[in-house]
Amino acid sequence: GTTKIPIIFVVLDRPGPPVGPVEIGEIGESTVCLKWSPPDNDGGSPVTSYVVLQRETSTREWTEVSTNIARSAIKATKLTKGEEYQFRIKAENRYGISDHIDTKPITVKLPYTIPGPPSTPWISFVSRETLTVCWHEPVVDGGNNVFGYHLQMKERSSILWQKVNKTAIPANQWRVTNICPGLFYEFKVAAENAAGIGKMSKTSEEVLAIDACEPPANVCVTEVTKNSVSLAWQRPPYDGGSKITGYSIERREAPNGRWVKANFTNIIEMGFTISGLNPDESYEFRVYAKN
Numbered sequence: 563g564t565t566k567i568p569i570i571f572v573v574l575d576r577p578g579p580p581v582g583p584v585e586i587g588e589i590g591e592s593t594v595c596l597k598w599s600p601p602d603n604d605g606g607s608p609v610t611s612y613v614v615l616q617r618e619t620s621t622r623e624w625t626e627v628s629t630n631i632a633r634s635a636i637k638a639t640k641l642t643k644g645e646e647y648q649f650r651i652k653a654e655n656r657y658g659i660s661d662h663i664d665t666k667p668i669t670v671k672l673p674y675t676i677p678g679p680p681s682t683p684w685i686s687f688v689s690r691e692t693l694t695v696c697w698h699e700p701v702v703d704g705g706n707n708v709f710g711y712h713l714q715m716k717e718r719s720s721i722l723w724q725k726v727n728k729t730a731i732p733a734n735q736w737r738v739t740n741i742c743p744g745l746f747y748e749f750k751v752a753a754e755n756a757a758g759i760g761k762m763s764k765t766s767e768e769v770l771a772i773d774a775c776e777p778p779a780n781v782c783v784t785e786v787t788k789n790s791v792s793l794a795w796q797r798p799p800y801d802g803g804s805k806i807t808g809y810s811i812e813r814r815e816a817p818n819g820r821w822v823k824a825n826f827t828n829i830i831e832m833g834f835t836i837s838g839l840n841p842d843e844s845y846e847f848r849v850y851a852k853n
Contacts, residue, residue: 576658578603580612580634580651584665591643591672596665597635598651607655614638615650619667624650641670674705677753677760683713685769686735690743690803693769696735697751706755713738718746718768730754741771743803773802775853778809784833788841794833795849804853811836816844828852 578601587595600609614627614636627638627649641647646669653660681698688694699708710730714723715738726738726749741747749766752759778795785792797806808828812821813836824836824847839845 574607574657575605577601577605577607577609577653577655577660579661579663580653582663584649584651584663586665586668589668589670589673592639592641592670594638594641594647594649594668594670595635596638596649596651598663600634601653601660604653605655605657605660607657609653609655611654612636613652613654613659615652615662616647617650618642619646619648643670645670672757674755674757676757677704677706677708677755678702679761679763680711680734680751680753682764683749683751683766685749685766688769688771688774690771690773691739691741693738693741693747693771694735695738695749695751695766697763699734700753700760703753704755704757704760706757708753708755710754711736712752712754712759713749714751714762715747715749717742718748723750743771746770770804772804772853773800775802775804775806775851776800778832778849778851781847781849785835789839790835790837791839791845791847792833792835793847793849796832798851801851802853806851806853808852809834810850810852811847812850813845813847816846819846821848 580601581599585597587597612631612634613629614631615624616627616638617624628636638649646667648667649665650662652662678700680700683695683697686694686696695713710732713726713731713736715726716723726736746768748768750762752762776798778798781793781795783791784794808830810829811824811834813824814821825834
C-alpha cells in the first residue's frame with residue numbers, strides 16, 4: 563500500500579528589497595529626510611534593521627549612513643549644501659541583507675532663498691542725540707517670512723559702514739543713538755529670513771544730526787489782494803543749535819482743505835507773498851523754519 567505523510571517546509575532566507583519609491587521628505591541646509599516601506603517578503607524572518615548608504619553623484623563610492631536603523635525612515639545629516647546625493651537602502655534579517663533600492667538624485671538646498679532688499683530707509687525723527695530710521699519690508703521675501711533686519715550706518719566723510727544692531731531688529735524702524743551732533747549720516751538695511759541675510763537696500767539720503775528748530779514766531783498777514791496774501795514772521799526763538807537755512811509755507815482752503823506747498827524755492831527772507839489764490843475764498847497758512 564501507499565502511505566502519505568504531509569510535510570511543511572518553511573524556507574528561511576534573506577528578505578526582499580524595501581518597497582519604493584523612497585519618499586523624499588524635508589530637505590534642510592545640510593539634511594535630508596527619507597522614508598520607505600518594508601519588504602513585501604521578509605524571507606520568513608522579521609526584518610531587524612535597515613542599511614542606508616549614500617554617495618555624491620559626482621563619485622561612484624558609497625559610504626555608510628547607518629547599518630542599524632529599526633524604523634523605515636531616516637534623517638541623513640552632515641551633508642554639504644549645494645551637493646547632489648543619492649541614497650541606497652537595504653533590509654536585513656537574521657539570514658542576510660536584501661537587494662537594494664536607490665533614491666533619485668537629491669540636491670541639498672533649502673526650499674526658499676534669502677529675501678530681497680527692503681525699501682530705501684528714511685529718517686522720521688532727527689535730533690542732535692538720536693535719529694529714528696524707518697523702512698518698508700522687501701517686496702520679495704524669498705518664500706520664507708522675514709523675521710528681522712540688519713541696519714548699517716556711516717558718517718558722510720567715512721568710507722566704512724558699521725553695524726548698528728547686534729541682533730536682528732524685529733520691527734521696521736530703529737532708534738540710533740551712537741551719533742555725534744553736527745555730522746551727516748547715511749543708512750542702509752538688509753532683511754533676514756531662515757535662509758540668511760539678504761541684499762542691502764539703497765542708501766538713504768544724508769541726514770544732519772541736529773535738533774529741529776522751533777517754528778517761526780509772530781506769523782502775521784501784512785497785505786491782502788483779490789488773488790494774493792503777503793505774510794511776515796520773525797526768527798524762531800531756538801534754532802536747534804544750527805543756523806536757519808530758510809523757510810517754507812503751506813496753504814489750504816479753510817477749514818478742511820488739503821495742505822499744499824505754497825513756495826517752490828527756498829525762502830530766505832522773513833516774508834513771502836502767496837499768489838494765484840481765488841477771490842472770495844478763505845485760506846489758512848503755516849510757516850516752517852529749516853536748519
